[in-house]
Amino acid sequence: MDAAVDLAAHSVAFPRRWWYPVARSSELGRKPLAVTLMGTPLAVFRGADGTPGVVLDRCSHRNYPLSLGRVTDEGLLQCGYHGWSFDQGGSCRFVPGLLETRTQSTWHVAAHAAVEQDGFVWAWGEPGAEPTRAPFALPVVAGRGAGETVFRIDLDSTLRAASENALDVPHTAYLHRGLFRGRRRNRITAIRRPVTDGIEVQYLGEPVGMGPLRLGEASGRTFDHWDRFLLPSVAQIEYAVQGWFRVVNTIVQLPLSPFRTRAWFVVRFSSPLPGPLVGTVVKLQGRRILGQDAEALARQTERSLQLGGERYASTELDLLGTAIWRLLRSAERAEQPDGEDLPLASVSERRVVFEA
Numbered sequence: 001m002d003a004a005v006d007l008a009a010h011s012v013a014f015p016r017r018w019w020y021p022v023a024r025s026s027e028l029g030r031k032p033l034a035v036t037l038m039g040t041p042l043a044v045f046r047g048a049d050g051t052p053g054v055v056l057d058r059c060s061h062r063n064y065p066l067s068l069g070r071v072t073d074e075g076l077l078q079c080g081y082h083g084w085s086f087d088q089g090g091s092c093r094f095v096p097g098l099l100e101t102r103t104q105s106t107w108h109v110a111a112h113a114a115v116e117q118d119g120f121v122w123a124w125g126e127p128g129a130e131p132t133r134a135p136f137a138l139p140v141v142a143g144r145g146a147g148e149t150v151f152r153i154d155l156d157s158t159l160r161a162a163s164e165n166a167l168d169v170p171h172t173a174y175l176h177r178g179l180f181r182g183r184r185r186n187r188i189t190a191i192r193r194p195v196t197d198g199i200e201v202q203y204l205g206e207p208v209g210m211g212p213l214r215l216g217e218a219s220g221r222t223f224d225h226w227d228r229f230l231l232p233s234v235a236q237i238e239y240a241v242q243g244w245f246r247v248v249n250t251i252v253q254l255p256l257s258p259f260r261t262r263a264w265f266v267v268r269f270s271s272p273l274p275g276p277l278v279g280t281v282v283k284l285q286g287r288r289i290l291g292q293d294a295e296a297l298a299r300q301t302e303r304s305l306q307l308g309g310e311r312y313a314s315t316e317l318d319l320l321g322t323a324i325w326r327l328l329r330s331a332e333r334a335e336q337p338d339g340e341d342l343p344l345a346s347v348s349e350r351r352v353v354f355e356a
Helices: 159-167 275-306 321-333
Strands: 018-022 033-037 039-044 052-056 092-094 114-118 118-122 147-155 187-195 198-203 224-230 236-243 245-255 260-270 351-356
Touching: 018 033, 018 039, 033 245, 039 118, 052 114, 052 118, 052 224, 147 321, 159 224, 159 236, 159 245, 159 260, 159 275, 159 321, 198 321, 260 275, 275 321
Parallel strands: none
Antiparallel strands: 018 118, 033 039, 039 052, 114 118, 147 260, 187 198, 187 351, 198 224, 224 236, 236 245, 245 260
16 A cells, blocks of 8 residues: 555544454364555464463564474474564463573564464454454354355455445446346335344335346235445344244454455355355355456445545435444544543434435
């Protein structure tokens, strides 16, 4: 990123007293994993007791990346340069060649609290701090044909823009025309409500279908559809038809840097159809849609940087984008020394009728 970029002209906010996903559990093996959280390089590894560790990706000896080292049989993260070894708390436990065992605080590296839940490793955003809440819990979707598919993508986008894009209904009739929504426009009622640590929009009157495939109006069936954003970085889309099927797409996001966001799409579903078949269709369709979204976000970011700022204009149809930004900014503001007693931004209720 150009050092001259004015972040104040962009929707960049990094609340740190929250949990962030840094890796899938299946990614941790005998090699440490290099990740970046809000511009800070981290090394993620699994200790001898099986629990994950997340530490600053620098050996305190000569700043060599710890992610280029290895995990020892004792579960220590060993630097590949001189062999200094660290535990999950960042304490230096071994220096090769020393004739006596000793350690000093200056030998330690910063560590983040870490837990494993729902197949992900979560790191607390503030190093050396005690977490004050639990990580976001992925929903359970059970029933006939229940299954799950997960895919990942890195987006050239701010966290705010990536979250808005995932939850933005109006753009689907244009960017994904004929792929997600059909060519026939429908009148939909959207009801926005605040929820704990976030916001939710419920959509009413949306016909059941995907792309050009639609149930006839005589069926009287409509989707139960909700979109949600939950601090600091979870976007969630839920579709259901009572007694038929349910799909919940939970997008857990890792802000790598101001203009780079990693997103895991965890799609859990149940339906009368076999789970493996539904999973294959979801993955194929999802990747096509996501490819279009990724390209749009990259172009949006490119132009915003080129013009020196976002300069967004919004209408009442932008139900989530401005609210997401208010929540992110207020969460970051509350962590400042003069903002400790500030509550999170309140999001007003709103009802909007539109066509999509």
